Amino acid sequence: MGCELVAMLLMLVSQTGQTKAPAPCSIRLTDVTSQTKIAFRHTDGGSGQRYIVESVVAGLAMLDYDNDGQLDIYLLNGTPLKGTKVEVPPRNALYRNNGDWTFTDVSLDAGVADAGYGLGVTAADFDNDGDEDLYLNNFGPNVLFVNNGDGTFSRGGDAAGVNYGEHVGAGACFLDMDADGDLDLYAANYVDFTYEKHIVRMIGTHQFHPGPNDYHPVPDKLFRNNADGTFTDVTESSGVGSVAGPGMGTVSFDYDDDGDPDVFVCNDAKPNFLFQNDGRGNFTETGELAGVAYNYMGRTVSSMGADCGDYDNDGRLDLFVTDFSAEMPVLFRNLGNGSFQDVTNSTGAGRSAYPHVTWGNGFIDFDADGDRDLFIACGHFMDNIRYIDDRTAVKVPNILLMNDGRGRFLDVSTQCGSALAVVESSRGVAFGDLDNDGDCDGVVLNANGPVTAMRNDTETTNHWVQLRLIGTISNRDAVGARVRVQSEGHWQVAEVHSGRSYQSHFGMQLHFGIGKSQRIDRVEVRWPGGATQVFENLAADHSYVLQQR
């Protein structure tokens, strides 16, 4: 193809080579929170009024804000809500990765210690200047933090056009909807809550949070990037504004493989949306036709977060959606003809999660065996839930489902390390290689609690590669690029996303576990806009930067 491999060897990983006694599950996620020096503690800002916004906190982002090759962590927090009095207002926090599993709080220095009520966050280099910017979708005004390239950020201000006043935000994602080389922005909205519209739910002497059906849904927002640091609201003209749902997590991916990014939106207790892009930034909502609006029974679920990944390695991106207690999370298998099938039961993808409210999730190949496992964050938001429902609790352990490589998921939560023994009320999760050792680690944002830092200590002889794509013609972060890798005849596919899971963002680096293969024979990149590029013969156990030519 005449393409050149621009491979920057970022890190060689030495596998320990040690073997353990055969175990049902080799994945090990270790809770290393205490050694990270991350003092952040989330608060929902509640005063006991139980506003609905307290029930939809909050996401986090992994990004390399200072371009030092190490993923940093940005955590959302909740400003005190009406009636709450605190001495020191909680703020969002940016933790710089020191590279040794310690992190330094640089929020104030970096200028991102926002004191708003954070719900959703995403990151990407929207201005193509070589560094990742941040977008916060808040309860209240949203914030665009523009990375100055020197370790600090500036507020985008009203002129940027993406701060649209008082509202209840949710997930957000950057995408290049019109293939013009810059990133546009999709921001989900939840419901039309204001303090004046607060609804008190009482059962006996117990007060509970209201739900999405107590309010009106609000249409999401779509902003077109003007390529000058500002955006134009195209919600109506794009077709996105034609429908309204209580939006939560969002993920943009090319579900129909036609070369443009589409958008999936989780709706809480309403049918999910799937916005099909015509390639020019005009969207048609096709959730029901595509089979992702409802679960296999035609029931609406209270969707929370969504991730996409090719769990069965058939070359198509599938969707996993978390939801409320007494609802099975849903795995939608992409059938390749623009439609999906709910395969939760046949794959076991919802196993163990049924009693719990589930939130953040990720298709991550923790053991690098060439198939993607599933992490599911759990926890109720009603602190008195046991009074009316004893099936679950506010704090419950998270769930890890291991992909057996034959399209089935096995619950290995109790066998895979101390991180899965943590009992908190988890919400957003983000995954990335925090220590650059070639496997995916994770961070969990726990509502009204500390974070959980999960180090991947899986002992395996499996191999991997990690790819960081740099666009030159397309957007610099290559958001929307589709990558196919082939090793010993096996193909895997992934896309670069900005914004995924539960109102969160993972790092831009793509991770491929390739099992016993020693090398990647071929990498095919379809850049946003359609140009393709092939890279060949990549040695395993390295991280590469692939630059667009």
Added chain:
Amino acid sequence: MSKRRLRHRDRPTVPASGTDATAAPSRWRHYKRLLIFCCVTAVAVAIVMGLRPPAPVDERMDSGIADAEKSPEIPKPTIVLPATPATFEAGELRNELKKSGQDLLKRYPELPAAIHAVALLDMDLQQTQEAVDLWRQCIELDPKHAGPYVGFARAAMELGNDEEAKVALRKGLAAGCSSPEIYYELTAALIKLSELEEAEAVAQQGLAAFPKSAPNWLQLGQVQLQRQRFPEAEKSLTTAKDCGEKSDTVYFSLASACAAQGKTEDAAKHRQEFAARKAQQSSASEKPFQSRYDAELRNIAVAATGRIAAVYERQGAPAEAERLLMRSMSLDPQNPVVCGEFVTFLRKSGRIADALLAQRRLTEIEPAEVRHYINLASLASETGDLALAESASKQVVSMRPDLAIGYVSLAQLYFRGGDFKQAKWFAESALKQQAMDRTEALRACGVLAESSRAMGDETTAAQADSMIQQLMSDSPKP
């Protein structure tokens, strides 16, 4: 139907033997007729119809069946039914329900029916672990009933213990328990455990035993869908629909099955049905939480209280049963199920006037339900309120002129009122209807025979007797 009002008639009399001036029967015929009369009519008519001589004529009334037979006194009800739903505070109602359950268990700690009723209540209140424990106890005490296995499995699955549910249900089936629900839940457990092939097999077994169970057909279709056996799924789902499944789910699944087979037009049609049904649901689910929760809790309370009352009743504690049924009625005076249960309870207790009062309420709640008028006529007749019995029976004929029961009731009433001509006409009309069971046929023939005889029409009477004989000889052997 006949709109004619009943006219006063003389007291019905059975013609004395040998007084038939027109026929002058032989001795043999006379004895034969007597035999028929004694053996058949007495059994079929007197027992089935409960014939009684009409009351003396009330001169003040000149029309209607009540003119003909005036009961000495129609008994008055001893209860007052609540008219408006009792208000409640959700926490207090929950506590009240829990106390009702505790009281029942305190009184009958080893009674499986009591434990089952309380477990159902716990399940409804989402105290699932308690429900599991109770059902476990229930199964130990009485391993031969399907209900506790089903309940246990449902609760276990709610807690995510699908394997435990599967084991229990298999145990239930092995113990000889069989119901559509036990197969349904076992299939559900297997689905959750990703054992779809086995799930399909179990669903098939269940349908072999209960081929008309719509939910089981729907479930089978859904398993087949998940196994990508699309033509089979379509067939099963269509059968579910034919068996009465009306949920939006069946249309959604049918759309999926058709779409997967490339039947786009059929898929679109089913999708349209699905959307229409979903739209109806949406408006209901958009009510604010508090009203939805309260409504749900009210429904739970009504159903659970009724179930607990039934246990008390079966255990010979009618006072407690009545108190609870009354409470149930107070929570939802317009609930046809609880009102029906109350009618049954009162009727069984021999409190016909009270039962009549509750039955009247039932007709107000569901005015389009013909069986309520049938029961109303029956109860009115029992209390001696023949005017009400007549109007209720006419209502039955008006609503369902194809049903024999309305004509039969009227025939009996007119006969009782001495209007043999009308009685005969309604009896004959009854016999012309297709929708008639054997008991109704016997009753119609009895009236026909007797009213004809009273009118001197021995031919018709004999024909009716003959039909009675035929019906009696066709009767199933005990």
